[in-house]
Amino acid sequence: MRRVLTVAAPVSASALDASALDLDRAWDVHPQVSVRPEPFGALLYHFGTRKLSFLKDRGLLAVVLALPDSPTARAACASAGVADADTARYARALAVLARSSMLVERSPTP
Numbered sequence: 001m002r003r004v005l006t007v008a009a010p011v012s013a014s015a016l017d018a019s020a021l022d023l024d025r026a027w028d029v030h031p032q033v034s035v036r037p038e039p040f041g042a043l044l045y046h047f048g049t050r051k052l053s054f055l056k057d058r059g060l061l062a063v064v065l066a067l068p069d070s071p072t073a074r075a076a077c078a079s080a081g082v083a084d085a086d087t088a089r090y091a092r093a094l095a096v097l098a099r100s101s102m103l104v105e106r107s108p109t110p
Contacts, residue, residue: 020100021090025072033062037061044102053102060093067103106109 004011021027029035032048040057057063062080063073070076072086073094082090097103 008042009088020088021073021095021103023087023091023094024072026071026106027073027076027094027098029064029067030101030104033102035061035064042046044103046101049101051100053097053100060090063090063094064097064103069075 004029005096020032029044030046031045034047036043036045036054039055042061044053044055044064045051046053055064059082063076063082066076066079067073070079073091077090094103098105
């Protein structure tokens, strides 16, 4: 059985507010995850868990791709051009990716 997770950054419901990712910590794509950009956003495949995720927002893809080179997820959002007003929505989307093991916390960059 294949598990598919769809993530779209512009989540308007506030039901996930309490589970938003801590943007002031360093995050990265899990080493076993492959990111494949697509016209609609991207496909993320985790070779360890065999989960497939769809990113339906190219802005979220830009944030995910900026994570390895950014000291925090907040810095990744800023470098991807996410407006301050939209940061909470992106934090919720990143939290979904973290809960599905697509993202992992890493030691902060000095």
